[in-house]
Amino acid sequence: MIEKALTGSKKYWLWLAFLGTLIFIGFLCYLLQWKIGLGITGMSRDVSWGFYIANFTFLVGVAASAVMVVLPYYWHNYKDFGKITVLGEFLAISAVLMCMLFIFVDLGQPNRVLNVLRYPTPNSVFFFDACVLSGYLLLNLLCGWTVLHAEYKGTKYPSWLKPFIYLAILWAPSIHIVTAFIYQGIPGRHFWLTAIMAPRFLASAFSAGPALIIILALLLKRVANFDAGQKAIQTLAKIVTYAFVLNLLFFFFEVFTAFYSGIQSHQAPIKYLFAGLHGHAEWVPFMWASYILAFIALILLVIPATRKNETTLAVACLSVFIAAWIDKGIGLITGGYTPTPFETITPYRPTLPEIGIAIGIWALGFFVLTILYKIALGVKESKELRVKYQGVLIKK
Amino acid sequence: MAIKRRDLLKLGGLTLIGTAASAAVGGVYTKPQEALKGSRWALAIDVVKCKENRATCGLKCVEVCHSLHNVPSIPDKKKEIKWIWEEKFEHAFPEHEANYYLNEKLHDTPFLLLCNHCDNPPCVRVCPTKATFKREDGIVMMDYHRCIGCRFCMAACPYGARSFNWIDPRPFIAKVNPEYPSRMKGVVEKCTLCYERIAEGKIPACVEACPAKAIVFGDLKNPNDEINKILKERIAIRRKEELTTYPSVFYLIG
Amino acid sequence: MYNAGKVIIFIVVLILFFTIPMWLNLGRVEAIPQPELPKDKTKCIESKEYMRAYHMKLLDDWRKQAIRENKHVYVAKDGEKHFVSLQKTCMKCHNNKEKFCDSCHNFVVTHPDCWNCHIAPEVAEKWQ
Secondary structure (H helix, E strand, O other): HHHHOOOOOHHHHHHHHHHHHHHHHHHHHHOOOOOHHHHOOOOOOOOOOOOHHHHHOOOOOOHHHHHHHHHHHHHHHOOOHOHHHHHEEEEEEEHHHHHHHHHHHHHOHHHHOOOOOOOOOOOHHHHHHHHHHHHHHHHHHHHHHHHHHHHHHHOOOOHHHHHHHHHHHHHHHHHHHHHHHHOOOOOOOOOOOOHHHHHHHHHHHHHHHHHHHHHHHHHHOOOOOOOOHHHHHHHHHHHHHHHHHHHHHHHHHHHHHHOOOOHHHHHHHHHHOOOOEOOOOOOOHHHHHHHHHHHHHHHHHHHHHHHHHHHHHHHHHHHHHHHHHHHHHHHHHHHHHHOOOOOOOOOOOHHHHHHHHHHHHHHHHHHHHOOOOOOOOHHHHHHHHHHHHHHHHOOO | OOOHHHHHHHHHHHHHHHHHHHHOOEEEEOOOOOOOOOOEEEEEEEEEHHHHHHHHHOOHHHHHHHOOOOOOOOOOOOOOOOOOEEEEEEHOOOOHHOOOHHHHHHOOOOOEEOOOOOOOOOHHHHHOOOOOEOOOOEEEEEEOOOOOOOOOOHHHOOOOOOOOOOOOOOOHOOOOOOOOOOOOOOOEEOOOOOHHHHHHOOOOOOHHHHHOOOEEEEEOOOOOOOHHHHHOOEEEEEHHHHOOOOOOEEEEEO | OOOOHEEEEEEEEHHHHHHHHHHHHHOHHHHHOOOOOOOOOOOOOOOOHHHHHHHHHHHHHHHHHEEEEEEOEEEEOOOOOOEEHHHHHHHHOOOOOOHHHHHHHHHOOOOOHHHOOOOHHHHHHHOO
């Protein structure tokens, strides 16, 4: 099957070369970090996690959201998702890969990363996260690849795979719940210490992830002559709509609790993010951009006419994706660290090499995704040809 | 003579056993006799005395601790490393800031902050490699050899007691103590309550260095220890008690 | 075999790649190092053979026992007690890292990261 990725149009190779360049630049930035240390980033004693962990958190959601196409297809036998299921699974693979890389580049002593396995510590959520993420990667590789390979051979996937598919479905929410537990189990950070963190994570994941799948499907229709089907995209759009409404509701619950209770320490991070605090307003424009985009997306998604129109749907999905990326990425991390335990504010801004490394990882993720999609679409295309050919034979 | 496969395997096995056996024969380890013995070490910092002598003491506790443990002085506040430092009341106890009367009394009192060596430490709970752990005498220890630098402990510590080596700290150590190591880039560090001095039968350096004798070191679990007497007589507060981490550092305010 | 030529070239390249260390050190002649032992001492905490074979394991045990188990005294096989500390015990006799540690470590191209944190006496001297 891999041979499908080795032949392609000029555009395909140009795109891979472009991503390769970004990966190379990111790698150079990482060499700098390897030499000097995490001091090349904008992180500090007070804001000790930043852009890397923000992207990690967001991408765990993208990875988990594959379940939104896998579950209806396998569990409810929703045939319309047949063509995009593998797209979801392969998206999960590249997203988990990015997650792992973001964790890796965030480590101060990367060559000791295996200590997590050498000294397993069940009381640490990080240990669990490492386990569930690698498990999820393996499950998706197994399920996605085996199903596609069966299609390649023109048979149905083997029956032993079924339990693994169901396991992957149950596994998906777990990776995001465990990631939420990293934050919501910490005693001294007011912005994170909330039982609604895990539900919020799931809601934003199940809107941002399928939104990305819609964008990818619409893109593939243009560049790869692959039609996921009107019905599949519309069903996904409804999933995005419901999950996104829930996500915004959950945020409103947070705001209500903080402000109606009158507890100032709970209000401080929200004030810092949306209005600025003690003369610091580093992230105010970003947070407002996020929620304005969210509002635009909400309107476009809720009105049936704009949801059914492919252009406005694409705008809505892109807005959902960016809004969730800002809100659950950098907003969540800086909000958790601000104000500091001393009720002071230390501003955080990612530095250029830090952003370079992050872009490199995103590029690597899309590189893997492109290759996986190329294989998947190649297999599906030849299957269609074969079906046509056999049809001709039968007629004769 | 040809060696049979079976013989070769036997020979290999014997060599392995031999190696393992000789490796196992080493010395044994014990605790030093002079080591201080305690079940839960604690500090009581008398802020009244601290305030009275602050003008003349030159912050000896911080100076001695940092020079003894090769703590670097990094000028960039964002990357700085500190084991013990001075903070204002409203930053040390932000939850009491709304208490106007207490604030009025204490706002110009210096508060020395350091790792609280909590009885229920969140940093230990979150560490994925057991690089930070609680000893049986209550000291929250750091094993720099094992730390992977994930900084989960820094997120979990509600007291901001932990520092991370964003860069190589050595260029920022002016005068080195050859008896103690430094740290390398990429690991988290903090006060370890002078575990190395306790092993030699000495009290923590900050306690010894204070010219006003404003810091008392003792064992909370030992009813005859002086610290228990002091804590019974005086009014003591701890940082963020509502989080029930049970800090081992007490501040005597009255 | 399909594409025999290409496959064979690739195998040769792979073999060359994985044997790089050998090629890099080909023809490198160095005398077997003679680490300089402390002059005023006749014996280490354990026998010379034991130290030569197991010093790395001993040091690793030392750090585990001192840091993790709070056991700071090592009772050697001959019953003598030693305080567990690289800088306060080992380096007091072996006070020249370059001539003692490095001479062998460089020869076998082993670079333990002890010295990123632990401070050798000559380094401390230069520092002041």
